[in-house]
Amino acid sequence: MKIKVDAEKCEGHSRCYSLAPELVDVDDLGNAFELNDGEVPAGLQDKARLIVDNCPEFAITIEEG
Amino acid sequence: MTETTETHSDPVAAAVAASIPERCPVSDVTTDYDMFDADYLRDPFTAWAEMRDRCPIAHTDRYGGSWLPTKYDDLQAMAKMVPELSSKSPIVIDLPEALVKGDSTGYNAAAPITADPPEQNWTRRALLPHFTPKGIAAETEYTKRLCHELIDGFIENGSCDAAVDYAQQIPPRVIAKKLGVDASMVDDFIEWVRGVLELGLQQPELRAKYRDIIRDFFAAEVADRRANPKDDLITALCETEHEGGFLPDEVVIGMCNLQLVAGIDTTWSSIGSALWHLASHDDDRRRLVDEPDLWNTAVEELLRFYAPVTMARNAAEDVQYGGVEFKKGDKILMNFPGANHDPDHFEDAHEVQLDRQRNRHVAFGIGIHRCAGSNLARMEMEVALKTWMERIPEFTLSDPDAVTWAGGQVRGPRILPVTFS
Numbered sequence: 001m002k003i004k005v006d007a008e009k010c011e012g013h014s015r016c017y018s019l020a021p022e023l024v025d026v027d028d029l030g031n032a033f034e035l036n037d038g039e040v041p042a043g044l045q046d047k048a049r050l051i052v053d054n055c056p057e058f059a060i061t062i063e064e065g
Numbered sequence: 066m067t068e069t070t071e072t073h074s075d076p077v078a079a080a081v082a083a084s085i086p087e088r089c090p091v092s093d094v095t096t097d098y099d100m101f102d103a104d105y106l107r108d109p110f111t112a113w114a115e116m117r118d119r120c121p122i123a124h125t126d127r128y129g130g131s132w133l134p135t136k137y138d139d140l141q142a143m144a145k146m147v148p149e150l151s152s153k154s155p156i157v158i159d160l161p162e163a164l165v166k167g168d169s170t171g172y173n174a175a176a177p178i179t180a181d182p183p184e185q186n187w188t189r190r191a192l193l194p195h196f197t198p199k200g201i202a203a204e205t206e207y208t209k210r211l212c213h214e215l216i217d218g219f220i221e222n223g224s225c226d227a228a229v230d231y232a233q234q235i236p237p238r239v240i241a242k243k244l245g246v247d248a249s250m251v252d253d254f255i256e257w258v259r260g261v262l263e264l265g266l267q268q269p270e271l272r273a274k275y276r277d278i279i280r281d282f283f284a285a286e287v288a289d290r291r292a293n294p295k296d297d298l299i300t301a302l303c304e305t306e307h308e309g310g311f312l313p314d315e316v317v318i319g320m321c322n323l324q325l326v327a328g329i330d331t332t333w334s335s336i337g338s339a340l341w342h343l344a345s346h347d348d349d350r351r352r353l354v355d356e357p358d359l360w361n362t363a364v365e366e367l368l369r370f371y372a373p374v375t376m377a378r379n380a381a382e383d384v385q386y387g388g389v390e391f392k393k394g395d396k397i398l399m400n401f402p403g404a405n406h407d408p409d410h411f412e413d414a415h416e417v418q419l420d421r422q423r424n425r426h427v428a429f430g431i432g433i434h435r436c437a438g439s440n441l442a443r444m445e446m447e448v449a450l451k452t453w454m455e456r457i458p459e460f461t462l463s464d465p466d467a468v469t470w471a472g473g474q475v476r477g478p479r480i481l482p483v484t485f486s
Contacts, residue, residue: 014440030198056427
C-alpha cells in the first residue's frame with residue numbers, strides 16, 4: 001500500500017501529521033508530504049486509511065499495491 | 066435581549082443587551098433566520114436541518130442581510146470561490162461606513178484573514194511557520210502547567226464556572242506568551258476580544274472603540290520590539306523579510322490583532338462546548354476515562370460537532386452559485402459548523418461518536434483561509450480537556466438553565482456552572 005499527498009490540494013491542516021507521524025511529515029508552512037516515498041509499513045494500513053478519511057481537503061489518496 | 070446576556074453574573078453583557086431593541090420573532094428560518102435568537106444560539110442544529118431540507122442556502126434581511134449555506138458540498142465549493150467571494154470583511158455584520166478606517170492593508174486589518182490574494186498569500190506565508198505542529202511545541206508544556214494551576218485554584222471548592230474560570234482563562238494566556246506580552250494583560254485581552262466581537266457585533270461604537278484600543282496597544286508593542294528585539298512572535302514578525310525590507314508596521318500590527326480576535330474566544334468556545342458536552346453526557350465522559358486511546362478521534366469529533374466559528378465573505382462581483390444569484394457586496398456566512406452536521410456527508414451526523422473514523426470536518430475552515438492557528442487551537446483543546454479529565458473525571462452541570470451561549474461569529478458557552486466531587 002502507498003499513500004500520496006496532493007500538494008496542490010493540501011492547505012496545511014496537519015491532521016494527517018497529528019494522526020500518523022509515521023506516515024507523513026509537514027514542511028515549514030505546515031503542508032504535508034509522504035515519508036518513505038509513500039510506502040505504508042506493515043501494520044499501519046488502518047492509520048493510512050484514517051488519514052485519508054480525516055483530510056478536509058481530500059488531498060490524500062491510497063494506491064493499493 | 067440575547068441569550069448571551071440574560072445573566073446577572075455578566076454585567077458587561079447585560080449592559081450591552083439592555084441597549085439592544087427587542088427583535089421580531091422568526092417567521093421562517095429559511096428566509097428570516099436570526100443569528101442571535103436565543104433558541105438558535107442554544108440549538109442551531111434543528112434550524113440547519115430545516116434549511117438543508119427546504120432551502121440549503123438560506124437568507125435573512127436581518128443585521129444588514131446575509132446568506133447562509135448549510136450543506137457540506139456547498140461550503141467546500143464556496144470556500145474555493147476566490148476571488149469571487151472576498152474575505153476583506155470577514156465579520157458577520159459589517160461596521161457602518163462611517164466607523165470603518167483605512168483599507169485592508171492598513172489600520173483596520175488582521176491579515177491574512179482579512180486579505181484576498183495576492184496580499185493573502187504573502188501575509189499567510191509570514192505567519193504559518195510559527196503555527197506548525199513544531200512551531201507551537203514551546204506552548205504545549207506551558208499550557209499543561211497553566212491548566213493545572215487553574216484547576217488548583219478551584220478544585221477544593223467542588224464547583225466552578227467551567228467557562229469563566231477555566232476555558233476562558235487558557236487561550237489569552239497562551240496567546241500572550243506567544244506574542245511576548247505580559248501576562249497581566251490577560252483580563253484586558255478578554256475584555257477587548259468580547260468588546261470587538263461577541264458584544265460588539267450588535268454594538269458598532271463598542272466594536273470600533275475596542276478595535277482602536279487593540280490597534281494602539283499593538284502599535285506600541287511593535288515600536289518597542291523594533292527598538293528592543295525579544296524572543297517572541299512580535300519580534301519574529303518584525304524581522305520577517307518582505308520585498309527587500311521587513312514587514313511594514315501596519316501589517317505586523319494587523320497580525321497581532323489577528324492573534325487576539327481569532328485566537329482567543331474561538332478556542333475558549335471549543336473548550337467550553339466540549340466541557341458542556343462531557344458534563345451533560347455521562348456515557349461519553351466515562352468512556353474517555355476507560356478508553357484513553359480515543360482522545361485523538363474524540364477531540365476531532367467534539368471540534369466537528371461544536372465547531373464554533375462562522376466566517377463571512379462578500380461577493381466581489383455578481384456571481385451565481387447553487388441556484389442563488391449573489392449580488393456584488395452580498396454577505397455570505399461561511400457556515401462551517403452547519404456543514405459539519407450535514408447527514409449527506411457524515412454518518413449519523415446528529416450524534417457525537419468519540420471514535421468517529423471518517424471525519425473530514427471543516428471546523429477550521431477549508432481552502433486558502435484555513436485557520437492559521439489550528440494546530441495551536443487543537444493543542445490547547447486537547448491539553449485543556451485531558452488535564453481537566455485527569456483531575457476532575459466526574460463532574461456535572463449544577464444548573465443547566467443557567468448556561469448561556471454566545472453566537473453570531475463564535476458559538477460557545479459563556480456561563481457554565483459545574484459541580485464535582
